Amino acid sequence: MSKSSSPCNPQRIHTLEEIGWTEEFERAFSKYNGPYLPGRVACRQKTVFDLLIEDGEVTAGLSGAMRKLGRYPAVGDFVVLFSHPEAKTLTIVDILPQKTxxxxxxxxxxxxxxxxxxxxxxxxxxxxxxxxxxxxxxxxxxxxxxxxxxxxxxxxxxxxxxxxxxxxxxxxxxxxxxxxxxxxxxxxxxxxxxxxxxxxxxxxxxxxxxxxxxxxxxxxxxxxxxxxxxxxxxxxxxxxxxxxxxxxxxxxxxxxxxxxNPGLREVGIGCASEGIADTFPDILELAEECRFSDCQHEEEPGCAVKAAVQNGLLQAARLDSYQRLMRELAFEQEKAEIGLARLKKKRWKPIAKFAKDIQKSKER
Ligand SMILES: Nc1nc2c(ncn2[C@@H]2O[C@H](COP(=O)(O)OP(=O)(O)OP(=O)(O)O)[C@@H](O)[C@H]2O)c(=O)[nH]1
Ligand SMILES: [Mg+2]
Structure with a gap:
C-alpha cells in the first residue's frame, strides 16, 4: 500500500468516525467483502488521489472501469479501495452514495x-x-x-x-x-x-x-x-x-x-431551482399575491412584486438579481433537456440574447 507523501495533509492517525464516517456509509460499504477498505478523498492530484483511511493517509489510482464511465470522485467523497496485496497498491473501485x-x-x-x-x-x-x-x-x-x-x-x-x-x-x-x-x-x-x-x-x-x-x-x-x-x-x-x-x-x-478551494472564477447555478426558491423566499411569497400565476414581474398588471419595489419593501436590485437567475435557470434547464448542440443549432438565437447577460452575472 502506498503511504502518501503528498503535501495535502500532514501524516496523522485517525479513526473512520473522525474523518466523517457514519452509519449510512457503513451500510453502503457492507456489501464489500474481501480485500476492500474505505477511504475519504482528501485531494486530487494529476493522476492519483490522496486519501484518508482508518489509520493514516494513502495515495490510490482510479480503476479503468471508473475512468471509462467518467466516475471521478470529488474531494470529500468516501470511496471503496481495492487492495492489491502483492503489488502493495490501492485502486479506487467505487464511490459510496453522497450525503450532500x-x-x-x-x-x-x-x-x-x-x-x-x-x-x-x-x-x-x-x-x-x-x-x-x-x-x-x-x-x-x-x-x-x-x-x-x-x-x-x-x-x-x-x-x-x-x-x-x-x-x-x-x-x-x-x-x-x-x-x-x-x-x-x-x-x-x-x-x-x-x-x-x-x-x-x-x-x-x-x-x-x-x-x-x-x-x-x-x-x-x-x-x-x-x-x-x-x-x-x-x-x-x-x-x-x-x-x-x-x-x-x-x-x-x-x-x-x-x-x-481555489477561488471560484465563475459560478453557474446549473439547474438549482430549489436553491433559487430557498434564496428568494420573500419574492416567492410576494408573487403569490400577483394577479397572474405565471407573472414574470416585468410589465404585467397587478404584479405584487413590482408593487413591493415601488413601495420600498423590496430592493429593485434584488428583484433584478432574481430575474437574472431565473433566466439562467431556464437556459440551463433547456440546455439539459435538449443538449447544447441542438440548442445552438435550433434555438440558440432567441436564447443567445440572454447568454451574454448570463455569462456576465456568473463572473460577477
Ligand atoms: N486585512 C486583512 N487581510 C487579510 C485577512 N485575511 C486574509 N487577508 C489577506 O488577503 C490576501 C489573500 O488571502 P488568501 O488567504 O490567500 O486568499 P484566498 O481566498 O485563499 O485566495 P485564493 O487561494 O486565490 O482563492 C492575503 O494577502 C492575506 O494576507 C484579514 O482578515 N484581514
Ligand atoms: Mg487560497
Missing part, C-alpha cells in the same frame, strides 16, 4: 454540473470587506449552497479593515435573514471563535468565495500553521490571481474537517 454534494455549473459551455465537494455539512461562503463585497454574488453562492443539501453560513472576513462591520452585516442580513453571518478577521484571529459552533468533530466544512477573500488564511489560522500558501497583499491584484490551485481537505484541531 456541492456543485456549480461548470465553467465555459459545459452543461453538466461540476462537483466541488461531497459529503459536506456546512458551506462557509467567505466574502471580504473591500472590493470583493457584492450582495449579488452572495445570492448566487446561496443558490448553489442551498441546492447542495448542506447548511450555508456567510463568513465576512477582513473586518479589521472596517470601522463598523455592522453596516455590511446588516446588508447581508437584508438578503438572507435566516443565514448566520459571522464577522471575522482571519489575519488577526478576531471573531474566529464565532465559527466554533460549526467546527465540530467529524463535521465537514467547505470554504467557497472569490480569490483573495482569505480562505487559506483562515485555514492556516485554524490549523495554527502556515500550511496553505496565501498571497501577499502587494501581489494580490483582486483580478483573478489564484493562490490556491487544488482542493484539499484538512483536519482541524477541533476535529472538524475543512476543505480549502
Amino acid at each position: 454534494r456541492f456543485s456549480r455549473g461548470a465553467s465555459g459551455r459545459e452543461s453538466s454540473d461540476h462537483v466541488i465537494a461531497a459529503n459536506i455539512d456546512y458551506i462557509f461562503i467567505v466574502t471580504a470587506a473591500g472590493h470583493d463585497f457584492n450582495l449579488r454574488r452572495i445570492e448566487r453562492y446561496l443558490v448553489i449552497a442551498h441546492a447542495s443539501g448542506a447548511c450555508p453560513v456567510v463568513v465576512l472576513n477582513k473586518t479589521d479593515l472596517l470601522d463598523d462591520p455592522s453596516i455590511l452585516i446588516d446588508e447581508i442580513h437584508s438578503i438572507s435573514s435566516d443565514i448566520p453571518v459571522i464577522p471575522i478577521s482571519a489575519m488577526s484571529g478576531e471573531g474566529v471563535e464565532g465559527l466554533d459552533p460549526y467546527l465540530l468533530p467529524g463535521k465537514t466544512i467547505t470554504l467557497i468565495g472569490s480569490s483573495g477573500v482569505g480562505k487559506s488564511t483562515l485555514i492556516n489560522h485554524l490549523l495554527e500553521n502556515q500550511v496553505q500558501e496565501t498571497s501577499h497583499i502587494r501581489e494580490y491584484d483582486g483580478k483573478g490571481h489564484h493562490t490556491t490551485t487544488v482542493r484539499q481537505l484538512f483536519i482541524l484541531k477541533s476535529g472538524a474537517l475543512m476543505i480549502d
Whole structure:
C-alpha cells in the first residue's frame, strides 16, 4: 500500500468516525467483502488521489472501469479501495452514495454540473470587506449552497479593515435573514471563535468565495500553521490571481474537517431551482399575491412584486438579481433537456440574447 507523501495533509492517525464516517456509509460499504477498505478523498492530484483511511493517509489510482464511465470522485467523497496485496497498491473501485454534494455549473459551455465537494455539512461562503463585497454574488453562492443539501453560513472576513462591520452585516442580513453571518478577521484571529459552533468533530466544512477573500488564511489560522500558501497583499491584484490551485481537505484541531478551494472564477447555478426558491423566499411569497400565476414581474398588471419595489419593501436590485437567475435557470434547464448542440443549432438565437447577460452575472 502506498503511504502518501503528498503535501495535502500532514501524516496523522485517525479513526473512520473522525474523518466523517457514519452509519449510512457503513451500510453502503457492507456489501464489500474481501480485500476492500474505505477511504475519504482528501485531494486530487494529476493522476492519483490522496486519501484518508482508518489509520493514516494513502495515495490510490482510479480503476479503468471508473475512468471509462467518467466516475471521478470529488474531494470529500468516501470511496471503496481495492487492495492489491502483492503489488502493495490501492485502486479506487467505487464511490459510496453522497450525503450532500456541492456543485456549480461548470465553467465555459459545459452543461453538466461540476462537483466541488461531497459529503459536506456546512458551506462557509467567505466574502471580504473591500472590493470583493457584492450582495449579488452572495445570492448566487446561496443558490448553489442551498441546492447542495448542506447548511450555508456567510463568513465576512477582513473586518479589521472596517470601522463598523455592522453596516455590511446588516446588508447581508437584508438578503438572507435566516443565514448566520459571522464577522471575522482571519489575519488577526478576531471573531474566529464565532465559527466554533460549526467546527465540530467529524463535521465537514467547505470554504467557497472569490480569490483573495482569505480562505487559506483562515485555514492556516485554524490549523495554527502556515500550511496553505496565501498571497501577499502587494501581489494580490483582486483580478483573478489564484493562490490556491487544488482542493484539499484538512483536519482541524477541533476535529472538524475543512476543505480549502481555489477561488471560484465563475459560478453557474446549473439547474438549482430549489436553491433559487430557498434564496428568494420573500419574492416567492410576494408573487403569490400577483394577479397572474405565471407573472414574470416585468410589465404585467397587478404584479405584487413590482408593487413591493415601488413601495420600498423590496430592493429593485434584488428583484433584478432574481430575474437574472431565473433566466439562467431556464437556459440551463433547456440546455439539459435538449443538449447544447441542438440548442445552438435550433434555438440558440432567441436564447443567445440572454447568454451574454448570463455569462456576465456568473463572473460577477
Ligand atoms: N486585512 C486583512 N487581510 C487579510 C485577512 N485575511 C486574509 N487577508 C489577506 O488577503 C490576501 C489573500 O488571502 P488568501 O488567504 O490567500 O486568499 P484566498 O481566498 O485563499 O485566495 P485564493 O487561494 O486565490 O482563492 C492575503 O494577502 C492575506 O494576507 C484579514 O482578515 N484581514
Ligand atoms: Mg487560497
